[in-house]
Structure formats: structure tokens, C-alpha cells
Amino acid sequence: MMREVLRIAGEGRVRVVQEAYPLDQAEEALARLKRGEVRGRLVLVP
Amino acid sequence: MKAAVLTSPSPIEQGPLHLEDVASPEPEPGEIVVQVRACGVCRSNLHMIEGDWVAAGVPARTPIVPGHEVVGTVAAVGDGVNWLHAGERVGVQPLWSTCGQCEYCLSGREQLCQLKQITGETVDGGYAEQMLAKATHTYVIPDSLDNAAAAVLFCPGITAYGAVAKARLSPAKSVAVFGVGGVGHVALQFAKLTGAETLAVTRSAQRLELSEELGASRTIDASRGDAARRCAPVAESTRRSCSRRRTTWSGRRSTLRSQGASLSSASTPRSALSRSPTRRPSSDRCWDRGR
Numbered sequence: 283m284m285r286e287v288l289r290i291a292g293e294g295r296v297r298v299v300q301e302a303y304p305l306d307q308a309e310e311a312l313a314r315l316k317r318g319e320v321r322g323r324l325v326l327v328p
Numbered sequence: 329m330k331a332a333v334l335t336s337p338s339p340i341e342q343g344p345l346h347l348e349d350v351a352s353p354e355p356e357p358g359e360i361v362v363q364v365r366a367c368g369v370c371r372s373n374l375h376m377i378e379g380d381w382v383a384a385g386v387p388a389r390t391p392i393v394p395g396h397e398v399v400g401t402v403a404a405v406g407d408g409v410n411w412l413h414a415g416e417r418v419g420v421q422p423l424w425s426t427c428g429q430c431e432y433c434l435s436g437r438e439q440l441c442q443l444k445q446i447t448g449e450t451v452d453g454g455y456a457e458q459m460l461a462k463a464t465h466t467y468v469i470p471d472s473l474d475n476a477a478a479a480v481l482f483c484p485g486i487t488a489y490g491a492v493a494k495a496r497l498s499p500a501k502s503v504a505v506f507g508v509g510g511v512g513h514v515a516l517q518f519a520k521l522t523g524a525e526t527l528a529v530t531r532s533a534q535r536l537e538l539s540e541e542l543g544a545s546r547t548i549d550a551s552r553g554d555a556a557r558r559c560a561p562v563a564e565s566t567r568r569s570c571s572r573r574r575t576t577w578s579g580r581r582s583t584l585r586s587q588g589a590s591l592s593s594a595s596t597p598r599s600a601l602s603r604s605p606t607r608r609p610s611s612d613r614c615w616d617r618g619r
Binding site for chain 2: 283284285286287288289290291292293294295296297298299300302303305306308309311312313315316318320321322323324325326327328
């Protein structure tokens, strides 16, 4: 099932909406999530 | 290497995560070291970090590094791993490992394996520069996907896909997606691929706009109350649903009709789970939903 998800997204048929956050601001990212202020998904980048 | 470590769960405002220098992981046989490039931030992470699930044994230990939707490059491989190579991009799911031998593992329901390990809950996860992964439970990432987008597929993506598959949609059907967050915004798109009419139900103006952008057939502003009536009857089967906001949730079941379906995506209010009293307390993990 995971491979199917990767295939479909890899073909551009599903678009992930995300916003990157530096790893050292993980708590701020989680606080935003708690406040419902996220569009799509926040993603931590080390 | 740096990692965001949880030692003692507490409200996020109290700063329960600490960025620390910890020893770089060494792979055991069958494991790999992943150089993390992206790790999604899930509501389940927040539940664990804030201590909502302590009574249910999550996290299984502290200190622990949260994070269960991870993409990175292979930094090192342990003995016996001959199909992955340094530099290759892989992703890690919440399901870190399973026994591979029980009836669940052998019948395509490995998420029910009693010996499973959960990324970021029983073993260290992706809020770090590096993490260990079981090579058999990693997936190679297609070149066309960037790291951050691919990471999100490993929890919201697979959860949304599973929920839509179970709803058995077709162009003759309608589906309401309750909650357009991390999971919901992907579920909406998988549902749309089936040709079904898609209704996005959310309380947030920003998410109503996002739903339109993603091609929802209709959007329903649940903040205006009586979302159920405004959906018009759409659904027959109740997928486990999860809005923390009761106005969204309470309207959901009354939208049901034959030949429809409803999907949902945030956290479930406890009262809404009363129809399954034997359920383990507080195990409303995102990745269990929809499978």
C-alpha cells in the first residue's frame, strides 16, 4: 500500500501541501499545530 | 548528532522538547542509519509529547525522540542489508518494525502485530539528524518527489489512502471529508481520483480555501453550524472519524445515506468513541485510522 501511495504521488496525481520548519523550532511547529494554524502539514528539516 | 529529545511529557508551552547532542546511532544487523532530511509533525506527536497517552504506555520509554513520518538518505547499513546503499533516499513509516511471523503480519494486517515497534514512540524517531530504521520497513523514494512532500506521505498519505480504499468510492458516489488537515487534505485528493463527488467539511476559512484549491466538489463551513444539513445526505459507511471539534463531529453521522461515505481526519472526541468501549484508552493514533 505504501508503494502505491508513493507511485501515485510520484506521478503528480496527489499534491502534498507542506511548510518546512527548522528542527530546532520543533516546539514552535507543534504549538502552531495545537493552535490550528497549519495549512496542510508542517515538516521539520534538520 | 542533534536530536529533539522528550524526557518528561508536558504541555508544549512548557518546552518539553530539548535539542541535544546525542551519540550517532550504530546499525544492528538488518538496520540502517537514515540521515534525516525531513520529518512531518503529526498531531499524534503532540499527544505523546504533552502526556495525553501516558496512561496507555506512550511513550514506551523516555528519553525518546519523537517523529514518525521520515525521509532521509541512507548513511550506513547493518549486516545483511544488501539491497540499500549509502546515499539512497528512503522513507520510514510509523510502523518501525513487525515480527513478520504472526497471523497479522502474514495476512496483510501487520499494524496489529503484538511485537511491533512504533517509530518515535517505542524507538527513537525522526526529530533528529539521524535515526535507525529496520531496512525491511523502509521504502525507496521516487526521484520526482522532494524530501518534505515525501515525508508527509508516510503518515497522512498512507492513512488517507487506506481510508479512501475502504470507502470503496466510485463516480456514482459522494464522500464527505471531515477535517482538512494533514490527513484530510490528502484524503480529499485520493477521493477525487476515484471520480466520486467530494465534500470538504471544515471550520477554518483557510482550509475551505485549500479544499477548493485541491478540487473539492463542494466545501462546507462547519463553523456556521448544522454542517450535516448543508452537506445534504451523503454517506452510508462511517469510517472512524476524528474531529476534535464537536460541532464538526456531531453533524457527521447524520449525513449518512446509502451509496455514500464519510472520512475524517483529526482527533476523535472521547465521547464519539463510546460505540467501541473495549478500545484501548487514548490510542487514537493517526496511522491506525483508515487501515
